[in-house]
Amino acid sequence: MGNQSPEPIVQPDSDRLKSLRIPLRIDGQIIGLIIFLAVIMIVMSFASEHFLTYINLLNILQQAAFVMILAFGMTFVLSTGGIDLSVGSIVGISGGMTAWLLYHDVNMVMAVIGGMIVGTAVGIVNGLVITKLGISPFIATLAMMIIARGVLYVWTGAIPIREYMSSSFTFLGQGRILNIQFPVIVAALLLLILLFVYRRMRFGRHVLALGSSEEAVRISGIKVDRLRIKVYALSGLIAAIAGILLASRLTTVHPEMGKNYELEAIAAAIIGGTSLAGGKGSLVGTALGAIILFMIKNAMNLLNVHPYWETIVVGVIILVAVTVNIWGGSARIRLGSRKALKEVKQS
Amino acid sequence: MTVEEDQVLLSLSGITKRFPGVLALENVSLDVRKGEVLALVGENGAGKSTLIKILSGLYSKDSGEIRVRGKAVDINGTKEAQALGISTIFQEPSLAPHLSAVQNVYLGRELVKSVVGKAVRAMNEKEMYLETARLYQKFFPSVEDLHRPVGELDALKNRVIEIVKALSVDCSVVIMDEPTAALAEHEREVLFDFIRLLKAQGVSIIYVSHHLRELFLLADRITVMRDGKNVATVNKEDTNIDHLVSMMVGREISNHIVKEKVPLGKVVLEVSDLNRRGVLKDINFHVKQGEIVGIAGLAGSGRTETVRAVVGADPIHSGKVVVDGRPRRIRSPRDAIQAGIGLLPENRKLHGALIELTVSQNITVASIKRILGQRFVLKKRKETLIAEDYVKRLGIKTPHVNQKVRFLSGGNQQKVILAKWLFTQPKVLIFDEPTQGIDVGAKVEVYNLIAEFVRDGGAVLMVSSELPELMGLSDRIYVMHKGRFVCEFSREEATEENIMMYASGGHE
Amino acid sequence: MNTHTRKLIKLNAREGLGVSIILVILFVFLSVSSEYFLTVENITNLLMHSVFVMLVAFGVMFVLSTGGIDLSVGSVLGLCGGVTGWLMMNGTNMWLAILAGLLLGTLIGAFNGMIITRLRISPFLATFAMLYIARGLLLLFTINEPIRNFATPEFAFLAQGYWLGIPMPVWIALAVFLICYFLFNSTSFGRFVVAVGSNQEAAHLSGISTNSIKIRVYALSGLLAASAGILLSSRLTAVQPLMGTSYELDAIAAAVIGGTSMFGGKGSVTGVAIGAIILALISNGLDLLAVNQFYRLIITGLIIIIAVGVERYTSTRAKTA
Secondary structure (H helix, E strand, O other): OOOOOOOOOOOHHHHHHHHHHHHHHHHHHHHHHHHHHHHHHHHHHHHOOOOOOHHHHHHHHHHHHHHHHHHHHHHHHHHOOOOOOOHHHHHHHHHHHHHHHHHOOOOHHHHHHHHHHHHHHHHHHHHHHHHHOOOOHHHHHHHHHHHHHHHHHHHHOOOOEOOOOOHHHHHHHHOEEOOEEHHHHHHHHHHHHHHHHHHHOHHHHHHHHHHHOHHHHHHOOOOHHHHHHHHHHHHHHHHHHHHHHHHHHHOOEOOOOOOOHHHHHHHHHHHOOOOOOOOOOOHHHHHHHHHHHHHHHHHHHHOOOOOOHHHHHHHHHHHHHHHHHHHOOOHHHHHHOHHHHHHHHHO | OOOOHHHEEEEEEEEEEEEOOEEEEEEEEEEEEOOOEEEEEOOOOOOHHHHHHHHOOOOOOOEEEEEEOOEEEOOOOHHHHHHOOEEEEOOOOOOOOOOEHHHHHOOOOOOEEEEEOOOEEEEOHHHHHHHHHHHHOOOOOOOHHHHOEHHHOOHHHHHHHHHHHHHHOOOOEEEEEOOOOOOOHHHHHHHHHHHHHHHHOOOEEEEEOOOHHHHHHHOOEEEEEEOOEEEEEEEHHHOOHHHHHHHHHOOOOOOOOOOOOOOOOOEEEEEEEEEEOOOEEEEEEEEEOOOEEEEEEOOOOOHHHHHHHHOOOOOOOEEEEEEOOEEEOOOOHHHHHHHOEEEEOOOHHHHHOOOOOEHHHHHHHHHHHHHEOHHHOEOHHHHHHHHHHHHHHHOOOOOOOOOEHHHOOHHHHHHHHHHHHHHOOOOEEEEEOOOOOOOHHHHHHHHHHHHHHHHOOOEEEEEOOOHHHHHHHOOEEEEEEOOEEEEEEEOOOOOHHHHHHHHOOOOO | OHHHHHHHHHHHHHHOHHHHHHHHHHHHHHHHHOOOOOOHHHHHHHHHHHHHHHHHHHHHHHHHHOOOOOOOHHHHHHHHHHHHHHHHHOOOOHHHHHHHHHHHHHHHHHHHHHHHHHOOOOHHHHHHHHHHHHHHHHHHHOOOOOEEOOOOHHHHHHHHOEEOOEEHHHHHHHHHHHHHHHHHHHOHHHHHHHHHHHOHHHHHHOOOOHHHHHHHHHHHHHHHHHHHHHHHHHHHOEEOOOOOOOHHHHHHHHHHHOOOOOOOOOOOHHHHHHHHHHHHHHHHHHHHOOOOOOHHHHHHHHHHHHHHHHHHHHHHHHHHO
16 A cells, blocks of 8 residues: 555654553553452451561462462463463473483483473473364363373382482572572563563464454464464473472472462462453463462461361452452453454354 | 456456365456456355455465466465455454454564564564554544454444454455444445545455445446356446346346235234333334334344343343233243244344254254153154254255254254244244345245244234345334434335434434 | 154264274273173172262263353362261261252252352352362361261162172162253253253243253252262261362263263263263273273373364264265
């Protein structure tokens, strides 16, 4: 379209106004989570003198770090409208791989890379099964969860892998920089990197679009299958990172390592405002979600509430968070244009 | 008319495409000239969509040749099509509802800038925004909406964003597949103006539509397709609707709208003071036995909401429904069925058909009590017989009644839904866009079935966006505007002009 | 008419094809490779093992057919078995205790359904939360003392007794199978379940109260999970706080292997039964062949993928045929 008449230039004012609006919209949710966190902290600081201490708060972060890392990957997967139930097993199998390599005196860097490769490979297989066989993500990753766990059992003969720790490997799970535990730093770094990928890079945009309307993505000339495989590979890689850190932290890799982590990761992402239906997600929300989960566990621990209550409270919080989400922000799209969404669903 | 070589922008010759068991396109040839609107018409299954998908790179052709500006090309994928200057606006909305206009327009080809070296590249949001805003302002002065998720915007804006998306690649041919499908009458006018604007700028448009009247407003030439073949290409001046229809169907269709005079009986359905806050205001109307009553109005004027409220599918704040002289309390579609009212909803795929169920299961689902034996056991033998009876009576094309409805054509699905409602033995049937998306032949059959129902003593309330259909069938027409019934016309009084005047608020 | 019925049979046969082939292959393979496999004792043993997952899977199948999912069944199973045991431990009459357990399961299921329909929370999330809550309640029940020593001989008979040489659980499963089969295929309830799963809006406009169907389906799922829980507590004669963990996954696996669609509108009671038997068959076969039980996980996962893959393949074939 070469011959266009000069167009009115968009006013810079309104331009700036508009670009301000996007972050604000998303922040509504984040602010809700922060308020929720603040309420817990204030109530707890009165209820227990041990709560609001530097050490305790760091502890919460340290405990939350592993699930948080997993939940970052889960956020990407959920954003596409998929789900990855295999991450818990990937934690086990890739942590196991790294430990096994270390046990056989492989260089630490190689061992870590080995673990990451295993995780990524499992993720790629997930993606292939989903895209090429047309099996729903729930079933495909459910099967992978079972298979990967089985492989770990068969491989280790159900005997925990031990005596692989070296001083440098110990640092990954237990070391500190500026008195902050290394896993927390990894989680923070990952958050920054993934935030960039999710919000600023094309890949992140395509992930959101895929969850919003697969047809739109396909028509736009994006290779949907390849995109989906990449997302599951990313989830696998991130799970592997968590697995390796956990292997260092626990100093033994039990074949049950990472079991049920997928549920906690999903819970963290959902509490953080990521939609199971796809098209909507927030990494910062996910991080806050993971912190909320573990802060509550910590609070109950300090209040001498029996740990058995924990699961009940987690369940209730998921319900509350989701209800607030549904009746708050996300209702807008539903009401705003039922028609457009309907038509999307139809196709 | 001879055309100079350089006037032909895009030329297809001998395009053939075969799917397992079907020859979708057979030796199709056509030319698209610079700056013209070429309309493509044909019944469903005539091969229009396949042709479009080949041009936009979603399907690959089996044989034949595509030339762009005289050069033979191969189109693999939408990106290659765009690189050749061919953009497509598909029939199904192709925007991601959670993304903003800017994000949608640049989906898949986001502008990037390097952040760390060459390897890490972030999206250049500002550039994308400015370019989108520039194109969008051709259609709407305000750029307010560009950052809102498109799912929150109305259908017209969604269409415009799709057009902007098509234009944002440097294109010389725009293919539009049923672009007016989701639009109201006045929005169509706006869209047509845009299309004329494009044409004036030298862009060629391939325009696919079922609305033959639209074509005469827009098209320069019309290509008719039937059974995967290109039947004819004619200049607009040399043809008329009846001629087109007969070419599309391959036979003469005498008069596609039939409504015989049926003696009117007593009032069957009377609705008074129907209110739904913010949506419907003081709705009053009645339908008599043997009568077809139409509801006209623009999309969003509350037509669908009215009929949904009558059958209890949406909540109401006040209102009285009287059926056959008896006041009825209708809170859910189930109550409506018991009162003898059935609604055939708009958008068959979404609201009407249970596609995973069989033909017979669909037919009996709304009146399952009638095939229920003792102790809640379904009488399957009886069900099959009933279904086979309806299949025969309505001429539903299906291999057997245990076929899943998913595998039937749109027209036959609509007939199955009609059979379902006939089996409830209704006094009143409400049709919401009864012929949406079904082809000419099937439309006539549906009209005949509606007429037959009325002849047998039924009463019909019908919502339709197609005025000829509405005026041809209805004895009376109510016109809606902004959630109110603003006017009532008898069959004789109704003209397209006065209906449109009231529907678009011109009376105020 | 004749050709119609023949086509019908063909179509139906095609739908259950994947799972039947797998069952036959496993069966033939095991009969050839282990002489012990094809004995009455082993087969009853095998069926016995499949019963618990099968009962849960029947309920899950109904839920999946409406397009929902029930992740809470494993926890409900544990909780209801636990409550029944706890009541009996405290001297409640056996039948009353069983009734209470069943009632509790039904109520939890109905509660799931209420949350899903009234609060409009997605089934995945609602039952996901219930998974935590019900498990937590069981943990609280066992906080002070473990639930054991409650099994009277009559109660133990439920899961350990024999009638006509066949274990009681198999009889119970058979009865539940017949009831579910009847419910699913021959009643308006079953018809409405698939109608809701196929197209909720259309079902609603056809006069089906979709909310009540959904609540009933989740209640049924809870009831069946509770019955499996009570049976399991009778078999184990003690209730561990983690009893029934991850049963939801086994049940979903059995349902999906049996041809139930995760997207609703399609399910099969017979398929589910076969799916559950296949799961038990794998474990049984590994035992007989003296293969490490850890392979069970791998094989189960593979079979899920194969069964669903074959099902998808045949159903796309059916479309073109």
